[in-house]
Amino acid sequence: MALPKFGVIISPYGNIIKDIEEYSSLGFDFLEFSLEEPFAVPGFFSKNKQKILKLLDEHGMFATAHAPLTTALASDFKEVRIGWMKVIENYMRVLKVLKVVKITFHTFHVIHSLKNEDSVEMQFLLNLEKNLNELIGSGNKYGMRIVVENTMGKWGYGEVKYFKHLLDKVPNLGMNLDIAHAFIKGGMKNIENYVKLLGNKIEHMHMHDNHGELDEHLPIGKGKIDWEQVVRLLKKINYDKTITFEVFTSKKDAVKSREKIRELWMKK
Numbered sequence: 001m002a003l004p005k006f007g008v009i010i011s012p013y014g015n016i017i018k019d020i021e022e023y024s025s026l027g028f029d030f031l032e033f034s035l036e037e038p039f040a041v042p043g044f045f046s047k048n049k050q051k052i053l054k055l056l057d058e059h060g061m062f063a064t065a066h067a068p069l070t071t072a073l074a075s076d077f078k079e080v081r082i083g084w085m086k087v088i089e090n091y092m093r094v095l096k097v098l099k100v101v102k103i104t105f106h107t108f109h110v111i112h113s114l115k116n117e118d119s120v121e122m123q124f125l126l127n128l129e130k131n132l133n134e135l136i137g138s139g140n141k142y143g144m145r146i147v148v149e150n151t152m153g154k155w156g157y158g159e160v161k162y163f164k165h166l167l168d169k170v171p172n173l174g175m176n177l178d179i180a181h182a183f184i185k186g187g188m189k190n191i192e193n194y195v196k197l198l199g200n201k202i203e204h205m206h207m208h209d210n211h212g213e214l215d216e217h218l219p220i221g222k223g224k225i226d227w228e229q230v231v232r233l234l235k236k237i238n239y240d241k242t243i244t245f246e247v248f249t250s251k252k253d254a255v256k257s258r259e260k261i262r263e264l265w266m267k268k
Helices: 016-024 042-047 049-058 078-095 117-142 160-169 179-201 227-236 251-266
Strands: 005-010 030-034 062-066 100-106 145-149 174-178 202-207 242-245
Touching: 005 016, 005 251, 016 030, 016 049, 016 251, 030 242, 042 049, 042 078, 062 078, 078 100, 078 117, 100 117, 100 202, 117 145, 117 160, 145 202, 160 174, 160 179, 174 179, 179 202, 179 227, 227 251, 242 251
Parallel strands: 005 030, 005 242, 030 062, 062 100, 100 145, 145 174, 174 202, 202 242
Antiparallel strands: none
C-alpha cells in the first residue's frame, strides 16, 4: 500500500518566506499555506510567487491551502457571502501559479444556544451548500479540489451528519478530516464514525494531538489520541492522499510527528 503524501502547515504570522525555505528542506512532500490576513493575502503571494515557486520546484514539492478561518460562506447575509467569494477568487488566481491542488474551508458560522437550534443550523447549512456548489466551479477553473474541514464548538460544524449532507448535496466536494477536532468532539468513536461513514470522500487530512478538550495542536503522541488506531482505520480504507501536520510547537516536532505516523503506517 502506498504511503500518503505528508505536508506541513505554514503559519501566516511568522516570517513566511523563511518558514517556506526551512520547511522545504525538511523532506515534506508539500506545504499548506494558511491564508490569513494581514500577511498571507493575495498580494503577498503575487509579490513572492517566483521565489516560492522556485523553492517548491527545487524540492519537488506541491502545495495546498487553507482558506481564512472566518470565511463566512454560511452567512445568511448575501452580501457577506458574495464578498467572501470574491476574496477566494482573488486567492485562487495567484495560488494556481503556486501549484496549489487543494484548498480547505472551515464551515464557519456562529450561533448561540437557541430553542430552535436545529432549524438555525439547517439554514446555515443550506447557505453553505449553495456557495460550495459555486466554489466547485471556481475550483475546476483554477485546478483546485475544494474540501471542507470538521470543526468543534459553536463556530462551525463538527458532527458527521452535517458533512454527510454536504458531501451528498455538493458534487465533487471533498472532506478534510481533522483528526484532532474529531477527537475533541467525540473521542475515538467520533474519529471512527468519520472514517467509516465518509471514508471514500476524504481527500485531505490534518493531524495534531490534544487531550480531548482544547485544540492544542500538540506533536503526535503528546496528547490522548490513539494514533495506532487512527492509522489502522485509515489503512482499512486504503487512504493514500494528503496529510498536513498542524503541529504548532516547533519545526522539529512537526518532523518527529511525520516520522511517527510514517513508522505506524509501515507496520504490518
